[in-house]
Amino acid sequence: MSAMDSNAEQQHSTTTASTDYAHGQLARAFATALSHPDPATRSRADARAGRWRAVLAGMLDGSLRIGSRTPVAGLPAWVTPEVERGGFATGRACAEGPLQPYEVAACRAAGIPEGRAELFAYSLTEAGLAGLWALLDSGRYRVTVPEEAALLTVAWLVRVGEQSAALQLVGVLAPFAARLRFTPPPGDSAGAAHDAVHRRSVGDAVTALASRRPNRSVESQREALTVWLPFSDELLAHWLEATEDGQPLDADPGPEWRRRGAELLLRYRTLAAAHPLCGKHRRHGTNLAVLRSALETAATGEPLNPRLRGLLRAAVDGMVRKRGLPGSETHSALRATQAEQAALPSHHAIAQVLLSRLAVLGQGDGLADPDAVLMPVTAAEAAESGVPAGAAVPAALFKPVLAATSAPVETLVERGLVPSAEVLAELAPQLAAAAEAGAHADPALRGLVSAGHRAFAGRRSLLLLDYAHQVRAEELPWVRAVGPYRSGDPAAQQSGLAALRRLGELAVGTFPGTILPNPLISELAGLARRADSALPFTEELAADIFMGGFTPKFAAAAGIAAGLLEGTLYERYFGIDYAGVWALAQRAEEDRERSVVAREFSELCRRRAGSPARRGSVAANGTVIEQAQILTTHNLAVLAGPVGVVPTGGWSAAALGAFTTARRLVALAERLPRPLPVVKNAAFAWRQLVFHLSLCPPQEQAAVLAEIERDHPPRLAPAVAGLQLATAGGGVEPDGADGRRFLGWTVGPHWLLRR
Incomplete structure (x- = not known):
């Protein structure tokens, strides 16, 4: 690993972590557990409060060292800790x-006592190793936390004759054999295609569909159509028998009529008890309520009072006038249409059909063929479920199924299943896992490495102090043990670089106006390391915990930007002396100069931010961090330069895409009561626009700028004027009268929001 990549991702430079944050999180969880209306949410909050109590107890008794790479006493750095919000370890291991x-x-x-230590020991016997070898070859396992790959790695080492390495790994694991899981749970299948990724699993789709409940309003309407409208027709027909010249009960209808009326009333009570969803029939004044109330009186032989007689007459006349006589052509056609509507299967019923289709698939996998799950109901399914054959799956049920689609990431992007850079970051570990696995020749080892990498990507970051860096995959003992088996030939290295370029092009080309999220940056950096390429990928730093300094890799990243952008529109628009930045970065090549260069780079960022007087405030920190992002281009120069990324459609398409994002966010900010976060993201999109535009040939640059001039909203006019000024070769001031830079952070009111 290069010295550059050994720098920290965190910004704390102190010796202790305060308990204030943990106390605040405990109070918030406790309040939610007490007051939230949803029982499930209260239960989750209560569990979360318990974990925060464990955090505080550990901090107070010294068993937890928050800020350390080994925060839990007795557990080495490679053990995956349980981590709460903010990077606080709880004291437990995930395994x-x-x-x-x-x-x-x-x-x-195996016929052994039920215990982890016993299972660990058995796994190292001849029979145990044979079982692990069979599991390795089948690929039917799931690594949910990295530790679960450990004994499979031991088994693989033994099989290839590396007994010494296997024994060494066993020696590292043995002290924790009784405490941690070192074997994986079984899986349903051998996994997806090498190039396929999925955002959600089949099991996730099952959970989402199973959580759907019948829609009460829809089922109430169905009940009205199938139960209460036909019954109201019967009541109406019964009253029409007792009507003469439009006048109800002018003559005594006789005992037979009253007997059948009593039967109707008895059936009404039975129906009301069996069908409680629709309550309209109980509502005073409705036609059905009037017909029933009048019948209750008439069935006893009592005469109707004038008021009830008038209501009855109005109800009968209104029903006949609106729908026709029961049995008439008009009335029958209406009821037939309503019956067809009522016969349509509910979403809940069709969801049950989908659940039966998904139940036979691997629950941990993605869906290679979602269309097969979403096809109309078959005759066999109709016979089993009662849902009519040929019934189409409603669009409302598509989302959870399509979210589990397993396909190349480009296909998912085309289908709109990757709506943001954050979602792409979720998929990145699967792409990186495939690239890492491809560096190994043995198929069983490839599957194990891929599964382990995906599990490691789920490891939550710790709160770290003194510029320490997060544990990396290559630090895990079982990953290190198979490291010598990575292919060292140029083809494998090129494959890793190709994966890095592919992921970078997807990010920049698909989301040209969005800065790279930290999880995606982490995967890009990992791919670069595994391709033996020492590239300084830089994370977005948190303004609320920023301690004022940057590590040497930020200066190195700025040096790459200088080599790419010196003399360009980007340099002029942001007022950068890239020649000076280049000279500073070159000094960082010498180890003895690295810390000095880091301090000088940090000071440069503070000067460019105007040396904010309120140093240490979140806003002031943000202005300094933003200047570092401007100087480094926040990884765009690394991708466009050494990695060789060129977005689909070229840099002009990326520039227009970034402009579209900035314009949309500016419009959104005008409608929000608290617009500053959106303004900040709009400024970041604008910065990326300037970068993309700087890499366009002059003719394309002019065409893009002309479109921006035509379509920009009035609030962006100062930024557009600044862009025009820089394009013409002039310099742009942060708050110039003839044009200005569009920055996101400010310690005062933002110019974009001034009325």
């Missing part, structure tokens, strides 16, 4: 806890 059902089953199958 500990009660025996999982699959562990219990394995112990029983």
